[in-house]
Structure formats: C-alpha cells, structure tokens
Amino acid sequence: MSNTAITVEDISKRFGKTQALKTNFSIKVSTGDSLAILGANGAGKTTLMRIILGLSIPDEGTISLNGLHPSNPASRIGIRYLPERISFPKWATPLEMYRQFERVRHEGREMDFLHRAKNLGCEDLLDRKLGKMSKGQRQRIAVALMTCGTPKTVFLDEPSSGLDPAGRMLVRSTVAELVDSGVTVILNSHLLGEVEKVCNRAAFIHNGALVAHDRLEDLSRFKGNVVIDSADPVSMKKALNNLGIVKEKTLVYPLASQDGFAHFTELVAQSGVEFTGIKLHKESLEDIFMRIMEGETDVS
Amino acid sequence: MFLNALEHMTRRKLLLIVGILSLFYLLLFWRGIASATPDSMEIEGGLPASNADIAYAALSIAGSMLSVMVWGLTIILGASVLPDEMEAGRMSIWAALPHSRFKLYVATTLAPLLVSVVTGYILFGLTALITSFYAPFTPTNIPLALISMPIWLSATWAFVVLFSMIAGKIPAMLITFILEGFAVGMGNMVELAKAVPDLHESTFYTVARIVTFILPFERGYRSVQMGLLPKASMLEEALAFMGFGGELPMWEIIYPAVWATALFFVGYKIFQKKDL
Numbered sequence: 001m002s003n004t005a006i007t008v009e010d011i012s013k014r015f016g017k018t019q020a021l022k023t024n025f026s027i028k029v030s031t032g033d034s035l036a037i038l039g040a041n042g043a044g045k046t047t048l049m050r051i052i053l054g055l056s057i058p059d060e061g062t063i064s065l066n067g068l069h070p071s072n073p074a075s076r077i078g079i080r081y082l083p084e085r086i087s088f089p090k091w092a093t094p095l096e097m098y099r100q101f102e103r104v105r106h107e108g109r110e111m112d113f114l115h116r117a118k119n120l121g122c123e124d125l126l127d128r129k130l131g132k133m134s135k136g137q138r139q140r141i142a143v144a145l146m147t148c149g150t151p152k153t154v155f156l157d158e159p160s161s162g163l164d165p166a167g168r169m170l171v172r173s174t175v176a177e178l179v180d181s182g183v184t185v186i187l188n189s190h191l192l193g194e195v196e197k198v199c200n201r202a203a204f205i206h207n208g209a210l211v212a213h214d215r216l217e218d219l220s221r222f223k224g225n226v227v228i229d230s231a232d233p234v235s236m237k238k239a240l241n242n243l244g245i246v247k248e249k250t251l252v253y254p255l256a257s258q259d260g261f262a263h264f265t266e267l268v269a270q271s272g273v274e275f276t277g278i279k280l281h282k283e284s285l286e287d288i289f290m291r292i293m294e295g296e297t298d299v300s
Numbered sequence: 301m302f303l304n305a306l307e308h309m310t311r312r313k314l315l316l317i318v319g320i321l322s323l324f325y326l327l328l329f330w331r332g333i334a335s336a337t338p339d340s341m342e343i344e345g346g347l348p349a350s351n352a353d354i355a356y357a358a359l360s361i362a363g364s365m366l367s368v369m370v371w372g373l374t375i376i377l378g379a380s381v382l383p384d385e386m387e388a389g390r391m392s393i394w395a396a397l398p399h400s401r402f403k404l405y406v407a408t409t410l411a412p413l414l415v416s417v418v419t420g421y422i423l424f425g426l427t428a429l430i431t432s433f434y435a436p437f438t439p440t441n442i443p444l445a446l447i448s449m450p451i452w453l454s455a456t457w458a459f460v461v462l463f464s465m466i467a468g469k470i471p472a473m474l475i476t477f478i479l480e481g482f483a484v485g486m487g488n489m490v491e492l493a494k495a496v497p498d499l500h501e502s503t504f505y506t507v508a509r510i511v512t513f514i515l516p517f518e519r520g521y522r523s524v525q526m527g528l529l530p531k532a533s534m535l536e537e538a539l540a541f542m543g544f545g546g547e548l549p550m551w552e553i554i555y556p557a558v559w560a561t562a563l564f565f566v567g568y569k570i571f572q573k574k575d576l
Contacts, residue, residue, distance in 0.1 A: 053396045056575040073398045081396035087388035091311045100304045104397040155396075 004067070005031045005153050005184040006052055011061030013047055020047040022208040025061070029201075031152075034175075034185040036195040036216075038285075039205035040293055045188045046084060048205065049155050052186070053081055066152065078107065078152030082142055082159055084188070090131025094122075094141045097130070101145060108149025116148035117141070119177075120170050135162040143171050153184040160191055172198060196285040204292045212292055219288050222258040225281035227251075232273060239271035252281065301399060305411035308385075309377060315415065318373055322423055325365065329427060333358050333434045352530040355437035359529055362427045367521055370420045374453050375476050377412030378460035383469040386576060395576045405571045409564075413457045417450045424449070428528060437530035445527030448553060452520025455556040456480065458563035459517070465570050479515055486511035487518040516556040523553045 006029040013021040021044045029035050037045045050056040052063055054070025068075035088097060098113045117123045122140040130138055139162045147154055156175065160168045168191065175198045178185055189195050195202070196216065203213040212219060230236045233251040237244050244253035255264055258280050265278055283291070309315070336354050349357075385391040385408065394404055428439065439445065456476065464472035489508035493499035512519060526548060 050392065050575070053392075055392050055395050057573055071401070073400045073403075076396060076398040079396060079398070081393060083389050083392050085389045086393065087390070089308060089311070089388075089390075100307070101393075101397065103304060104301055104394070104399055 003031045005029050005033070005065075006186075007062075007064040008048070008052060009062045011051060011058040011063065013044075013051060013056065013058050019208050020044045021051070021058070023060070025208075025210055027203055027210060027213055029184060029186065031184055032182045033201050034179040034187065034199040036199040036202040036285075037186065037188045037205065038192070038195070038202055038289060043205040044208040045205055046157055049081075049157055049186060049188060053079065053155060077105075078150070079155070080146040080151045080153070081155045082146040082157060084157040084161060086142055088130040088138060088142075090129060092130050093128060094126045094130065094145065097141075098145055098148075107151070112150075113144060113148040116144040116174070119174060120144050121166070136164055136167055139163055140167055140170070143174060147174055147178060151178070151183055153186070154178055155186045157188045158190070159187070160189060160194065168194065192285045192289055202285065202288075204289070206293060212288075216285065217282075220282040220284075221288075221291075223281045223283060224254060224256075226253045226255045226261065226264060227277075227279055227281050228253060228268060228275050229277035230273060230275040236268075236271065236273045236275065239273050240267070255280075301394065301397075301404060301407035302410060304394075305381070305408045306414065309381070309411045309415050312377075314373070314376060318369070318419065321369065322419075325369075326423075326426055326430065329358075329362055330430050333431055336434065351435040352437050354435035355431050355530045358431050358435065359428065360525075362431075363424070363525060363528070366420075366423050366427060370416060370423060370453065371456060371480060372477075373419055374412070374416040374456045375460050375473055375480075377415060378409075378457045379464045379469050379472040379476065381408055381412050381464075382461065382571070383464050383472075391576045401572050402568060405568050409457075409461050409567070412461075413450070413454060416453045416457065420449045420453060421446075424524065424528065439528050440531045441527040443527070444553070445524050448520050448523035448527055451553065451557045451560070452524055454560035454564075455517050455520055458560035458567065459515075462563050462567035462570070465567060465574065480517045483511060483515040483517040486515075487522065491522070513555075516552075516559050519548060519552055520556045523548055 006027075008025065008027045010023070011021060011025045012019070012023040025048075027048075037048060039045050047056060051058050052065060052070065053076070054063070054065070063070050065075040065079070066077070070076070092100075094117065095110075095113075098110065102108060102110075114123065114126070117126060117140075120140045120143055122137060122144060125133060125137055125141060130141065133141070139159075143156075143159050146156070159175070160171050163171060172194050175185060175187065179198055179200075185199070187195060187199055199216065201213070201215050202219060204211045228236055228251045229249060230251060231249060233246045233249060236251045237246055237253075240251075240253060244251045246252075253264075255261065261280055268275060268278055333354075336358065382391070385394070394408070395401065424445070431437065459479075460472050460476045463475060466472075467475065486508040489499075489505065490512055493505050493508075499505050
C-alpha cells in the first residue's frame, strides 16, 4: 500500500477574476502525517482542501486521494471532512445525523460516535435537536460526527471555531488522539498555538501560492539561544562564564550555532549545577507564520 | 443517500402546511360534492345532469385547484433542494462521502419529485374517491392517470432543479411559475384549436404549439385529466370550447418524460462541474 495519502500536482484554480490557487501548486502528504495548512484569510487554504476532496474542480493539474482521483468514490472511503461553516437541519438530533452519514459511509458503529461525543463533552446532547443548541455545542457535535469510528484521513477546517477554551482543548486532544493512532490529519486553523501541539508538518499558503511546506521543526529557525531550565539559574550563569540572561527559573544562553548544541549540553552537565531541561530556542509557529507572511519565503 | 434526502424533505414545515391545506380543501370538497345531486344541476338544453356530468364538473374544478397546489409544491421543493443544501454547507459533507456525484445528484433531487408525486396521488386519489361516493363514475383510464402524474410533475421538477443551479432558488421559483402559467395558457389555446378548427390557420396557434413543445409543463396534466375524468359526460364537449381537457396522442403523453429526462441530465452535467 502506498504511503502517500494525498498528491497534488501542478494545480491552479480561479474564481472569476480571483486566482485562488496559482499555477504549479503541488504538495504531497504521507499517510499518518498531520499537516497544518496555514495562511492569511483568503490565502486559498479552504480551496486547497476542497480541491483535494473533489468538491471543487481545479482548472488544471492532477489530484490523487488514497491513490485515486477524487471523482472516484472509492478515493473517499475513510475520509472525513468538517467544513468551516456547516448548518445542520434544526429538526435533527446528533444521533439522527450520525445515522444519516452512516447510511452512506458504512464505516463505524454507533458506539464509536457515543464514545467520541463523550470525549468531547457532549454526550448529554445526543438526543437534543441541533436547532436548540448553541454554536459551540453544535461545533462539538460536528467534530464528534466527523472524527468518530476509524477514519483514514480527516480534513478539519477551523474545527475550534466558536468553541470556548475548554471545548478547544477537547478538540485539540481529539485531534492529537487521531494523530497518535496513525490517522492522516489535514488541519486548517488560525489557532497556531494549538496547531503547533498536534501537527508535525505545515504548509504555508500566501496569495494562492505554496510558499513553504516542511516538518515544523525544519521550518523553525534557531534564534541564537539555548534555554536551560534550572532551580538555580544564577549559579548556572556563573558556571557558564557569567553569560546569558536569567528569566525566572531559566537561563537564556547565547549560542553561535545549533551545531554546537551537543557539546554545550555536555558543558552544562559538567557545570555541577542542577538543571531540569535544556533546549534550543527556536521560532514558534507564530514566529514562522509572521516571517513568511511578511514576505520572507526562504525558509531554508 | 436517497433516504437521507427524503427525510430532509418530509421534515420540512412546508409539507405540514400543505398537509393542513389539503385536509381543509378535502373537507370543503366533501361538503360541496355531498350537496350536489343530479336534480340540482342541469346542463345545456335543459337536460338533467348525469352522475358522470357531476363527477366531471367536480373533478375539473377540483383538479384545477389541486394542480396549482401540487405544481406549487413541486416548484418550491425542486427549486430549494440543491441551493438549500449548498447554502447550509451540507452538500460539501455529502459530496465528501464515498459515493459518486451522480448518485448524490439523483438521490438529492429525486426526493422532492417523489414527495410531489405522492402528494399528487393522495390528493387526486382522495378527490376522485370522495366524488365517487356521491356521483359514481368510471374514470376513462386509471393507469393513464397514474402514469401521467409523475410525467406531468417531472417536467416541472427537471426544469426548476436545473434552473435553481443556474439562477438560484428564488429566481428559479419565479421564472418557473411565470413560464408554467404561460405554458398552460398556450396549451389551452392548442386544445381550443381542436374544437375550433379555423384557429389552426392563425399564427397564434403556431406559437402556442411551439411553446407546448419547448415548455411541455401542462401536457402531462392534461393526460392526468384524460385518465381520471369520466368519459360519458356531456360537459366534455362544452368545456373543450374553453380549451379545457382535450385528448392527447400517445407521443404527446410521453414527450414531457423525454424532455424531463434530457433536462435532468443537463442538470447533472452542471452539477458535476459545480463547486459544492
């Protein structure tokens, strides 16, 4: 079985005068990857997702989903899609909606849905009409409907939209659970802090063009410092030539190159001062996002 | 998917409204027909009306009202089925499930047609049944009436579904209502020409004939009438001078079904390429 879940080759898409995705847009997603699609509003993130799923037809280029063209229904076996905006029928209960989806996908058991709903804190809403729920409650149900059972690939477009912090946390742990169980996850979200916690890859789209696509750790640049967690950062500073800045229980120490990190770790260990952690200070996803969106597309 | 679409259709408030209106109409009709006796009615020349005449009159009048109701239901349901699902964002979820676009299109759009046809059967059937209690009659051709019902409604349905994808829900409803009215008028003209042969020479007749081919919305309804109305009624001839009723050759009965099928596939071609 191929380990490529999605292949997008040289696609472009235009809506009237707007070039939603520019020519030669290509991207590959391996099975089990968790890819964040990032970019400013209107960059083309949702369009990309919809093209991969066959919901939108590209003007040119080829798509392969599970090794098949998206127009082939078999390509969507095990695929789940949660769009950014969905309005369920007001008369339906979550269980009724689940049964409607299962009439077509034949992939899960009602138990799986109940389990997922419980994990998302909405098990007591299953018999309530969707029209009588708040936006956040409906969103939790939507996430449960689209992530339950044994999906192969899950497309989530702003899954935390309209959720309170507790809801966001539950959605995040649901996504993390999917990732841990080997499900390919394609996530479109503006909550970079959450994306950073669950995704291992990111694709940055800027004005319809793919400007960066790599593993998160490879996209993140070294910021010239090492952060050492220690109960006594002052003694640590003294032991390391009195360099660096003490911030609460950490010492931020300058390091010319990340290549010297292993050697530096040995020095810290030999200093005799206790420490609980040591890591390179690298860009956060937010830093990367801002750098790329400000036009610096060279991420090497 | 068809069951899903049907469930969405049947749980719409519109159907409840149609149900209540239908019940109200049937009760009124019951009262009306119950008070009609052959003695209470006489036709041209002072001859007493037969049961067939009463049934003919009752079913003609009721049929016009019912046809508007069932037509309206078909237009509203047909015009809204695809735009409503797309607007709500549900169509993209349905389309992301493992079935083909053709299956999705067929299942989604056939549901409103089925609802309309069943509503038509119920309303016309009950009306004929109530009529037969008070004015026993023999319909001309029941199988023809049964077959013609889906043919009649499928022409409207195929047109309004197709147009809803091009112009949107409300414009599709309005345009279909207007064109249907126009087509009915032209259809009456064509039937009138059968009773007044001189009309065949007029340009107006030619235009009317062309319109009934381009927009065969009312041909099917005429075949429903042809099948349901009693044959041995003297009113038939009298009403022919108003463009009412009329017999259609077989090809004209089948033609709306062919037309609807063609439009249905044109609609699918649009749906196939549509961003959902």
